Each structure stands twice: as structure tokens, then as C-alpha cells.
Amino acid sequence: MKLPTTLFLFLACCVFANTQAPIPELKNPPVENGGEYIYRDEACVPPALRNQIVQMLTANRAELVEQGILQEHPPRMIVSFEWPVVNAPGNHWNNSWGISNFVDQDLTSGLEDYECFARTYDGHKGTDIFTWPYPWYLKDNDLVYVVAGAPGTIIAKHDGNEDDHCSCFGTWNAVYIEHADGSIAWYGHLKLGSLTTKSVGETVTTGEYLGVVASSGCSTGPHLHLEVYDDDIYNYDHLIDPFSGPCNDFNASSWWVDQLDYREPKINTILTHDTPPVHGCPSPNEFPHFDDIFIPGETIYTAAYFKDQLAGTTVNYELLRPNGTSYTTWSKDFVNTYNASWWYYFWTFPNDGPFGTWKFKATYQGETVEHPFQYLEEEPPPEEEVPGVGIGTSDPLTELHLHDGALYIDNAAKGIILKGENGSCYLLKVDTGGALVAELLDDCPE
Numbered sequence: 170m171k172l173p174t175t176l177f178l179f180l181a182c183c184v185f186a187n188t189q190a191p192i193p194e195l196k197n198p199p200v201e202n203g204g205e206y207i208y209r210d211e212a213c214v215p216p217a218l219r220n221q222i223v224q225m226l227t228a229n230r231a232e233l234v235e236q237g238i239l240q241e242h243p244p245r246m247i248v249s250f251e252w253p254v255v256n257a258p259g260n261h262w263n264n265s266w267g268i269s270n271f272v273d274q275d276l277t278s279g280l281e282d283y284e285c286f287a288r289t290y291d292g293h294k295g296t297d298i299f300t301w302p303y304p305w306y307l308k309d310n311d312l313v314y315v316v317a318g319a320p321g322t323i324i325a326k327h328d329g330n331e332d333d334h335c336s337c338f339g340t341w342n343a344v345y346i347e348h349a350d351g352s353i354a355w356y357g358h359l360k361l362g363s364l365t366t367k368s369v370g371e372t373v374t375t376g377e378y379l380g381v382v383a384s385s386g387c388s389t390g391p392h393l394h395l396e397v398y399d400d401d402i403y404n405y406d407h408l409i410d411p412f413s414g415p416c417n418d419f420n421a422s423s424w425w426v427d428q429l430d431y432r433e434p435k436i437n438t439i440l441t442h443d444t445p446p447v448h449g450c451p452s453p454n455e456f457p458h459f460d461d462i463f464i465p466g467e468t469i470y471t472a473a474y475f476k477d478q479l480a481g482t483t484v485n486y487e488l489l490r491p492n493g494t495s496y497t498t499w500s501k502d503f504v505n506t507y508n509a510s511w512w513y514y515f516w517t518f519p520n521d522g523p524f525g526t527w528k529f530k531a532t533y534q535g536e537t538v539e540h541p542f543q544y545l546e547e548e549p550p551p552e553e554e555v556p557g558v559g560i561g562t563s564d565p566l567t568e569l570h571l572h573d574g575a576l577y578i579d580n581a582a583k584g585i586i587l588k589g590e591n592g593s594c595y596l597l598k599v600d601t602g603g604a605l606v607a608e609l610l611d612d613c614p615e
């Protein structure tokens with residue numbers, strides 16, 4: 170359940186830390202809105218699905234052992250994970266995820282995570298990594314990938330299930346990977362149809378694409394559920410909590426190459442909006458109201474989105490004019506610690522400018538994030554419509570456009586054939602990681 174909470178509405182009055190004389194044109198001190206964003210999942214893998222998964226994994230594994238693809242009793246080694254959630258190419262946000270739930274170490278009805286706090290829910294056997302902000306925008310546009318934390322063999326895949334759930338029902342989409350030492354990782358709640366095209370029995374490397382973060386199955390919003398076992402026996406004796414800490418009773422050492430701190434305070438992104446954004450579930454109830462172009466008389470909303478905002482820390486903000494000079498600065502002291510939060514401020518800029526590209530800037534925990542936006546005298550003319558050129562049929566699969574001066578080929582999934590100077594033909598394709606791959610063709614097409 171995701172509850173956008175507008176907890177605070179108060180004047181952060183007169184916090185202009187400028188040493189310059191007061192800026193006459195600055196009419197409105199920043200009014201603050203926003204608050205905690207709660208992502209609370211309840212039961213990532215209900216018992217019926219868990220039984221189904223275990224049966225499938227056991228059967229698949231037996232078959233892969235018989236085929237000689239897996240060893241029945243592989244040697245014990247140490248598996249270390251890289252972080253399994255990454256920005257997709259084209260996602261330039263500073264960070265796009267937070268952690269809502271760790272493994273529940275308390276086998277009774279109590280809650281305890283590896284650090285002896287209660288950032289978990291009862292009986293949780295995995296780590297929940299949720300996307301933030303605008304998880305539905307991110308999901309719909311394939312902007313956050315799940316990647317393999319460690320190399321291994323795909324031992325099962327679950328696909329074909331809807332991925333826009335806001336509560337617990339149905340079956341998830343997932344990829345299950347066995348590592349060289351026989352330990353097994355479940356990557357669940359993936360986007361319908363987004364799963365790696367590799368088949369059961371094929372291997373993946375660390376960081377390799379597995380799917381898109383979504384909300385399939387028992388899920389209240391887009392997140393990855395990562396569940397790990399040290400063997401193909403799926404009970405508490407074999408459950409792994411990848412995070413090492415004083416209250417991890419499952420395993421002594423960390424399963425991360427580089428274990429993150431319990432709290433990693435960070436700006437996920439800063440944005441501008443033309444209307445206060447609305448967080449909701451699923452897509453039709455989420456209204457990001459992104460806008461980067463404003464004219465006199467319009468209200469400009471500058472918003473910052475955090476993960477692990479930490480009590481006792483401060484974020485510093487600045488608005489910069491097109492010539493780079495400071496328009497105003499302000500700051501906010503955090504009094505609470507939240508898994509995720511957002512804070513926004515609204516402005517009406519002077520009617521006489523200055524016009525051009527402004528910058529909204531935020532500095533938190535030594536990291537500075539910038540967001541440019543346009544303040545223009547009048548609405549820019551609508552982008553000139555250049556008709557697309559269809560290829561092949563009257564209802565073309567592939568279209569060529571000019572976009573902002575660049576040649577844009579919509580749906581070039583099958584590739585582009587280029588004939589070289591030597592007369593050979595090469596098929597160029599972009600893989601899911603954005604890399605260009607060229608393949609020499611035996612013959613050039615007629």
C-alpha cells in the first residue's frame with residue numbers, strides 16, 4: 170500500500186541564506202509541501218505460490234542435473250552479489266530505488282531485521298527494493314532494470330502475469346538463478362513480458378539484464394523481491410539474508426560484494442512540475458505533472474525526492490538564473506528518518522525574467538544534483554510535425570522521423586543494414602543494454 174502523505178504545510182519563512190542584499194524580485198518565500206512516502210508491502214510470496222515455486226524449481230533442477238547443466242551437489246563457495254536494481258539506459262535520475270523491507274529475522278510474530286530494527290514485515294524472506302519516485306512512470310517506460318546480482322544458471326522463469334497490482338493476488342513474474350555453489354536467488358514481481366530472452370539452462374553474468382521492476386503477483390507497487398537460499402532446500406535452515414549484521418541469525422557473513430549501509434541517505438532526483446504531483450497506484454492514479462517549460466504567471470513547483478532521509482541531516486537548495494548567478498538559496502533540516510520522502514516548493518517568477526535556462530540545484534550528503542528548466546517570455550511554438558516515413562506497408566512497423574534535428578527510427582528492433590565500402594553488409598542492432606552490436610552478413614540483401 171502506498172500512501173502519499175501530505176504531512177506538513179508550513180512556511181519555511183525567510184531562510185534566504187544569501188549574503189547579498191535582499192533580492193527585490195523574489196516575492197514568495199518557499200512554501201513547503203510533501204512528506205513521507207510510504208511503500209509498505211505485505212506478503213510478497215503467499216504460501217500457495219511458494220509451494221508452486223518450490224515444486225517447479227525442484228523439478229527443473231532435477232532435469233538440469235540430468236542434462237549435466239547443473240551439478241547435484243556443487244562445492245560450497247562464497248557468492249557475492251552486486252546490487253540487482255539499476256537505472257536503465259535513458260534514465261538519468263541520480264537513483265531510482267529505496268529499501269522498504271529486509272528479511273524478517275524473528276521467526277515468531279515479532280519483527281526484526283539484520284540490524285535489530287523492524288524494517289520488515291512478519292515472515293518476510295527477502296529484501297524488497299522499491300522504485301521511487303513515480304514507480305508507475307518508471308515501470309511503464311522500462312526505466313529501472315533488475316539485473317543478476319551474481320553469475321549463474323537460469324533454473325526457472327515465470328512470465329505471463331499482469332504486473333500492475335496494488336494488492337496481493339495472482340502469480341508473479343520472476344527469474345530464478347542458481348549460482349556455481351548451488352545457492353539460489355529468486356528475483357520476483359517483474360514486468361509482464363520483460364524477462365530476459367534467455368531460456369532455462371542458460372547462464373547469466375553479473376549485472377546481466379533479467380527484467381523490469383514491476384508489481385506482478387502479491388505486490389502493492391513496483392518493487393524487486395530478492396530471496397536467497399544457500400541450497401535447493403527452501404526452508405529457514407537454508408534461507409540467506411544477504412546483509413550481515415548483529416541480528417542476522419541466518420548467516421555470518423555478508424553476501425554483498427560491497428554491503429551498503431543500513432541507511433544510505435540520497436537524493437533520488439529533483440524535478441520541476443506545473444501542478445503538484447500526485448502519487449497513486451497503479452498508473453492511472455499517478456500524476457507526475459512533469460514540466461520543464463514555464464512562462465510568466467505560471468507557478469513553478471520545484472521538488473526533491475529522497476531515499477533514506479536521515480534525521481539530523483540538512484539539504485541545501487538553490488535556484489540559479491540563466492547567467493549562473495544565484496536567485497535564492499534555502500535549506501531544510503530533516504527531523505525524521507524515512508525510507509522515502511519528497512518535498513516541494515512553489516514559485517512565481519518575475520514577469521520580466523530573466524528568461525532562459527534556469528537551474529534547480531540540491532546538495533545533500535555531499536552530493537549535488539541539478540535540474541535545468543526553461544523560463545520563457547512566451548510559450549514556445551509547438552514542435553514542428555515532420556511526417557514519419559513508413560517503410561514497407563501502409564501501416565508501417567518501422568517509421569523514420571526527424572526529432573529535434575536527429576534521425577529517429579521508431580522500432581528498429583530488427584536492425585539496420587549498412588553496406589560498407591568493401592561491399593560487405595553489416596546488421597546493426599541495439600541490445601537491451603543500449604550497446605550497438607554489428608553482425609557481418611553472409612550476403613547483402615538483393
Ligand SMILES: [Zn+2]
Nearest residue numbers: 213295297394
Ligand atoms: Zn518481498
